[in-house]
Amino acid sequence: MGVKESTAALNRLTLKTVGSFLGIQLPAKGMVQCPLPNHDDGTPSFEIRHEGRRWVCYACNLSGGAIDFVMAYHNTEFMVAKTWLMDKCGYAIGGNKRHPSGTKSTKVKPRPQPIEKYAEVHEFPPDKELYQELLARAPLRKTGLEYLQGRGISNQIINRFSIGQMPSTSVVHELVKEFGFERVETSGLLTKNSTPNWFRSIFPQDAVLFPYIEGGEITYFQSRGLTDTDKSNRWRNLNHRRMRIYNVDTLRDSAINRIAICEGVLDAISSTQLGCEAIGFIGASAPFSGRDMISLRGKQVEILLDWDNAGENRAAALRKDLNRFGVSATRRFAPRSGAKDVNDYLREGHTSL
Numbered sequence: 001m002g003v004k005e006s007t008a009a010l011n012r013l014t015l016k017t018v019g020s021f022l023g024i025q026l027p028a029k030g031m032v033q034c035p036l037p038n039h040d041d042g043t044p045s046f047e048i049r050h051e052g053r054r055w056v057c058y059a060c061n062l063s064g065g066a067i068d069f070v071m072a073y074h075n076t077e078f079m080v081a082k083t084w085l086m087d088k089c090g091y092a093i094g095g096n097k098r099h100p101s102g103t104k105s106t107k108v109k110p111r112p113q114p115i116e117k118y119a120e121v122h123e124f125p126p127d128k129e130l131y132q133e134l135l136a137r138a139p140l141r142k143t144g145l146e147y148l149q150g151r152g153i154s155n156q157i158i159n160r161f162s163i164g165q166m167p168s169t170s171v172v173h174e175l176v177k178e179f180g181f182e183r184v185e186t187s188g189l190l191t192k193n194s195t196p197n198w199f200r201s202i203f204p205q206d207a208v209l210f211p212y213i214e215g216g217e218i219t220y221f222q223s224r225g226l227t228d229t230d231k232s233n234r235w236r237n238l239n240h241r242r243m244r245i246y247n248v249d250t251l252r253d254s255a256i257n258r259i260a261i262c263e264g265v266l267d268a269i270s271s272t273q274l275g276c277e278a279i280g281f282i283g284a285s286a287p288f289s290g291r292d293m294i295s296l297r298g299k300q301v302e303i304l305l306d307w308d309n310a311g312e313n314r315a316a317a318l319r320k321d322l323n324r325f326g327v328s329a330t331r332r333f334a335p336r337s338g339a340k341d342v343n344d345y346l347r348e349g350h351t352s353l
Helices: 002-010 015-022 068-072 077-091 128-136 142-150 154-162 170-179 181-186 263-273 290-294 309-323 341-348
Strands: 031-032 047-050 055-057 063-064 208-214 217-224 235-237 258-263 279-280 299-305 329-331
Touching: 015 077, 015 235, 055 154, 063 217, 063 290, 128 208, 128 217, 128 279, 128 299, 142 154, 142 208, 142 341, 154 263, 170 181, 208 341, 217 263, 217 309, 258 263, 258 309, 263 279
Parallel strands: 258 279, 258 299, 299 329
Antiparallel strands: 031 047, 047 055, 055 063, 208 217, 217 235
16 A cells, blocks of 8 residues: 555544544544643534544644544654554555454455535735735725715724725726736736736725724725615625635634624624624625634624524524534524614614614
8 A cells, every 4th residue: 555545544534443542532523622632622622524534623723634633632743643543553554454463454445535515725815915005095085984874884983994995996006016916916806807918906996995804904805885776896805815704803802792793794883883793794604614603602692694584594504503612692583673684773773782
């Protein structure tokens, strides 16, 4: 058996089997307290999934298969962990699988490994310098201010979230001249069909710009058109960039004990103005990582997704997911007034949730 084949064979071992080699008991699947020696896990943050062959610790920010688990458990290098695991289960490097007694076993054709449904796609880190430069050249103007005030958003909240407004799209030409086409294109600020000789901004002129700020730096943008007539330009996201959670720093702030989960930027901002700090998904089906869910433990969590069929279905599924990670969440019922979302509720004149 070659190196690649033996690695693949070892990674087909279940975590329950690997745990028995290490002298620890692990279930076939599900959430448990992290078994890694350097992690004092008070509440379950270690998940075994994908037919028991993959694992992730949302607190340690580690994941992998059988070999990765041995590496993490023994705090050792790949080849050391692989050799240890081969010795335990009877593999000989470069040879056939053997039982501990030394007799050959029947050669079994390896089964293809399942592809993770939400495998992370590689992308370059957010261009925080470029994003900051765009926002500096995109101050909120009268039309953008009137739009936000018409949605019930106060000046104090507008300033807190550093909301801007897309100037003439010639600003993109300025950025390309200053930073280069490749960098601006990689940042997601250009349309899909843009080339070095012909390029166009992903955000329309005059659209309101919402910066996604993490740790005091901009990591993403979303724009909202001033009218609803052109649905294709109503909401725009960065091109070929992973969608992020709006106001995600709220999750990391230990001083915040009450958090709302909203659908979209405007609802998250509206909830904050109504007295409840909030995060916002881009759409009701946006993914919510296990690490993010774990950060909600011990907090009062309220689900304020849209009060429609899609929002109700997503809220029910989200409650189950949160419960799996030890988070208890409350789904707020639709107001009697008929408001369809949190911003509607704010515009009705309410001052608190």
